[in-house]
Amino acid sequence: MAKIYEDLSLIIKRSRLTFIILVIVIFLVMAFYWKIQIFDYKKYLKMSEANYLRSLPSPAPRGLIYDRQKIILADNRPSFKVSMLKQSLKNSYQTIERVSGLLNLRPDELKARTERYSWLQSFEPVVIKDNLKLDEVAVIEGRKEEFPELRLQVEPRRYYPFGQTAAHVLGYLQEVSAEEIKGSSQRKWRGGEMVGKAALEKQYDDYLTGQDGQLIETVDSLGRSMGEVNRIEPVKGKDLILSIDLDLQKRAEELLQGKEGAIVVLDPGTGECLVWASSPSYDPNRFISRFSPDEWMSIMNDPAGPLENRVIRGLYSPGSIFKIVTALTALQTGLISERTAFFCSGSINLYGKDFTCWFKPGHGNLDLAEAIKNSCNIYFYQLGRSLNIDIIANYARSLGLGKITGVDMPGEKEGLVPSTDWKRKSQGEAWYPGETISVAIGQGPVLVTPLQIAAMTACLANRGIKVKPRLTLVDNQTELKREKADLRPEIFEKVIEGMWRSVNDGGTGHGAYQPGFDICGKTGSTQVISREQAEKMVQRGKEALKTHSWFSGFAPRYQPQIVVTILVEFGGLGGQTAAPMAGEIFKAYREKYVRQTNLQGN
């Protein structure tokens, strides 16, 4: 065989040598990998653990709240806040000093604030000052190189353009508390998030709260942003349209100016509340700042209780208003007819005790309608003498007293309708028949809220059909649940006759009289105050003997459109204080909603 291969031994040798060198280098590199992965493993593992994701919330604007005419009652405004990465605060007294100097905060305040958020993860920002003024924003922005740990953010901030007006309807926002965060499993809270703390802001918090957006970014071991990974845009919360009529609300609050009390106006057909006023009021704008503990404490400790929503949380003795319940009970049970008359001499001796009428000379002989018109105590003592307390309690409950109305407002109180059962349980004593006499005219242990009285009046105006009070507009009439009271429909007219006379025929409710508007109403004055209450009043320099003043009524008599309930604490007689105020409300309502041609009708 001929030699067919050329001599390639030299270049093959060179090739082999090169491969050997390459392999040696590869081995050295391998050793380097060994060093990194086996020797320095712990160090790199720690570094990789410090490399993580962080999500920054982009807060969603809360839904707006409108009145029934689409006037904005709760708005959002852009506001600047400055937050700080928590880890940059940790153990760093110096940082706290510097930052508090920049922002005019007290160092201890700032420190306390960051400690409050000890449960937050270290890279999450803590809000340290909000609602910044423009010059503060300028200072922070201008010196951001010196303060890399600060983060300036714009957030939508709640703003109530009418201040104190309808504050008890709207409620207010406050920073979510640590307890709330721990207690809630469904919702994920952020530190410093604002949440509805009272009234409708609380009731409809989930509805009004939008879906917060998120900016997910990667952070390195020093907490610095390493770039955006993902972004979810925030979704604004849903808007809420209230049944409140801002004009009437304002009028009502004017009338309550300087007084303590409550006014409710509602539509008996739907239960929609047009006015919901509680006095004194407060400015919810003042609560929104996260940083005014002193101001907060001063409002909390105000003895007049501006935060108390008297419409549903004020418990009062109903006084003569309760005579409506007594009358209905007597009619329902057949104890009396509308023609049944009693004689009022000014006082009566029952169970060996003298009971007096508020009108000392006595009303003489009167039937039911006249008794209601004049709010005669003697007449109702006579009924109370013959009625069983448990039957009265039964019908009182049927009319909505002694239990919550179910209005869409948090914190409603039940009130109290006494019964033999109740007394045995609460005091371990038997019920004395003499107490029934007191209850019959609305004294004794009966306690009601103004809203319960308004709801009862609506039931009366509807001739026995109950409605649930509400603060949002009814979109669909069929969804309304109408419940009937356990009373015969025809007996209501007999009581209404008395209420009509009370206003239109020179009765106790005469002060509410408006020409051309068929108002029916009942006054009340609570004569009994507890010793405790009297002491409180004396402390505040009030006349201890003044009574609470009630008026509740509706109009027009047929096809009623509006129920007005007024309570003025220590307002004196119902006819003197509450009734004229109610008249003003009826007037304002009529001017706005009832066609003027009706004026000439009478």
Add this chain to the structure above:
Amino acid sequence: MLDRRIFREIDWPTILLMVLMAIIGIFFVYSAIYYQASQYVWRQVLWLGVSLLALFVLLMIDYKVLLNFAFPFYVFMNVLLILLLILGTRVANTRSWLVIGPFRFQPSELTKLAVILLLARLFSDYKEDVMSFRAFLLSSGLVGLPFILIAIQPDLGTAITFLPVLLGAYILAGLPKKYAAIILIVAFLVGFFGWNYMLKDYQKKRIETLLMPGQDPRGAGYQLQQSRIAIGSGGLTGKGYHKGTQSQLRFLPARHTDFILAVIGEDLGFLGILGIFIVYFIFLYRLFSVSQLSPDRAGVYLAFLSAMLIGCQFLINVMMIVGLFPITGIPIPFLSYGGSSLLTNVLLVGLVANVRMRRFVYVRF
């Protein structure tokens, strides 16, 4: 003439090792960018199929026939590179992509093939033990032209991969010491002027970073730092497939391309890296051994230069991701995502297999 006997000689083990690496690569491309993976994975699978098809076509043609087309091929590729510089659209700020329909292709990759074929053709008749000055200039110029054309695209990473080819030619042809001195001087001058007048800032940064890592943790050093953290935190056995936080949380840059081995290092740890190195070692051994089996000079050159190119790309990449070499954007052959690079590397293996298949001279009687 196509002799059927030679098909028994197809180097299946080498081809299988290569396909294995490509499949491992696809698995980790998926792990690295699972959120948009399907697009990438299917594209890479498609490229693998196309490349294997091209490989078998290549195997059918005798490398000696290929060498006859080396010069026209070389001229064609360089003209393409020039046209690309003039007419090419910028993709990711370089003019290195040829866009045909949905496919993008980097001509600079195939140019490697042309350069290797041409060098083999050139030295196939060169029987001296030591390189002549003419051969030195000619080979340097032939590699230098595409190097410059690619470097100004600018794609310095791909350009640099031409240097191992030239180095391989120097070694085989026997570079005298004085020429080596010339190279050093030229390199120094190029380095000096290049540093001051040619290199872009980001390129300077990368070199500075290599010398002083940790100086600029948010810039160029950041990539290296994150890559090292990924590999280091993998430890011995790794965090598990698809569980590496460095890659899943996107701290690793270019996870599916240049830094794919860092993903493997994080997911599978040192054992995974060791596995890749062993596969690569066997693979390179088989490639280099062909240069010792070749029946002629051209075959030695083809096999050796191809093996050099693949071996050096591998070496540069594994050094780069741990900071032993500047970050230059050189992918790891077969493992990294990238169609042009995969095709070129598969064809390089095809060249080597081609030589091996035809290592016997069949004598007709």
